[in-house]
Amino acid sequence: MNASTLPSYPRHWQRYTAGQRLLRFALYLLFIAAIVQSARTIDVIPEFLYDAPQQMGDLLNRMWPIDWGSFRGTVSSALLETLHMATLGTMLAIVLAVPVGLLAATNLTRNRGLNLLARFILVSSRSINSLVWALLFIAIFGPGAVAGTMAIAFRSIGFVGKLLGEAIEEAQPGPIEALTATGASTASIIQYGYWPQIRPAFWSIVLLRWDINVRESAVLGLVGAGGIGMALNSAMDLFQWDRVALILVLIFAVVILAEIIITRSRRSLL
Template sequence: MVDAEATSHRVWRRRSPAQTVRRLLLQLTVAAAVVWSLRTVDIFWPWVVDAPWQIADLFARMVPPDFSSSRSIVEALLDTLNIAVIATILAIILAMPVALIAAQNTTPNRATLWLARVILVSSRSVNTLIWALLFVAIFGPGVLAGILAIAFRSIGFLGKLMGEAIEEIDRRPVEAIQATGGSRAKVILYGIVPQVVPNFFAVSILRWDINLRESTVLGLVGAGGIGLLLQSAIDTFAWQTVATILLAIIAMVLLGEAVSGWLRRKVI
């Protein structure tokens, strides 16, 4: 028989003593990591204090924007747009076979599965600007280096999401085609592709939207596009031209956002 007096004195606790200790240790570890990180960062505090006045002075130098270079800015924006479009198409072509061997239900064997994962991780681990530096060193400065940099960075993104979509397909259509003696190509074409087409378009449009933003800074390392004009204007202290270029980049990104939203509504 349960003692009623002992039951009435029970105190409800959200966590057990062990959970409380683990939570406290975790909080102390995070706090120690933050303190250690701040101590290793070399910050010149007088510049930080002076930053608001420097920002105000910089904006004053940018006003009013100089539109005398509008033609060259528009041409550079078109180069930037072409980089994003061509790189996205190239990345889709290269990512599709990688996605097929990265998915556990379509990969031929464990060796191809790990090969695909190495490709995907390598692509995502290297930043776009680093890819651009490598291709500028190989092919020289220009649009080609920018296209390849964006494309190689996009393979990991597209391949991973498409591979996950392939792994989540309904197996019944695939098994039905296999039961009728369909070849592996027919299984992929009629059993897998129709199920992943909506995801394919969604991921491709999203990646193009991302690539449009990333292509604006490739010129900073010589890989073509509007970033090349921006770097030149900054180097010559032409702040009014810098303001015009920044406004043009913002306008292009906003237009790209509107186009990608329209494509999602029409295609997906």
């Protein structure tokens, strides 16, 4: 073979082309410009940064020793209320999210209008933060656990419905086609065709959302939506830092306990 007919290859291998290198440089430059602009617009007081370690040490000294004696009474009641809010909010969210998730699944609901409506509901639920939901329901129901429970439920609809709809769309079509060929009703197709396939995903979604709601319910009280957050806010307003330390420890313990419960429940249910 003549050497002139051999294909020519570049002598030096380059990972990126010139256009890709230019694009990466532009992205890096944009990232740096965003950091610089953010640092210029954020009002940072240097004096507060200098004595921040000293203030943190003083705050920790005020928190110690922890006021374990104040657990009985309002703190324990607020902790139980937090767990009740998370559990009831999750259950209500499941009841509301399952129909929306069924409508959002394109392989189950063939109506394009219903699909778009369901997806609009799911996006609306996820786009509004739980604290904003809490403020809205406080205006309706007043401060307390009812507003917090409703906020948790409406915030969870988008999470549960979206993942449930995606699980339905990923179901194998074989059992569905077999049931359809026998003339089974839609309810029978859902019960015997889809449910056995999506059951592990469904319980994973429910357990994960309950775990998230336990953490969120501890924060909703800061805006007056019940739970242990209200006790935390009250203790901070009264400068009862030893009680604040107790509440923070309890929140941490509840989160760890919820994680253990979720892990063991997944092993038993899945």
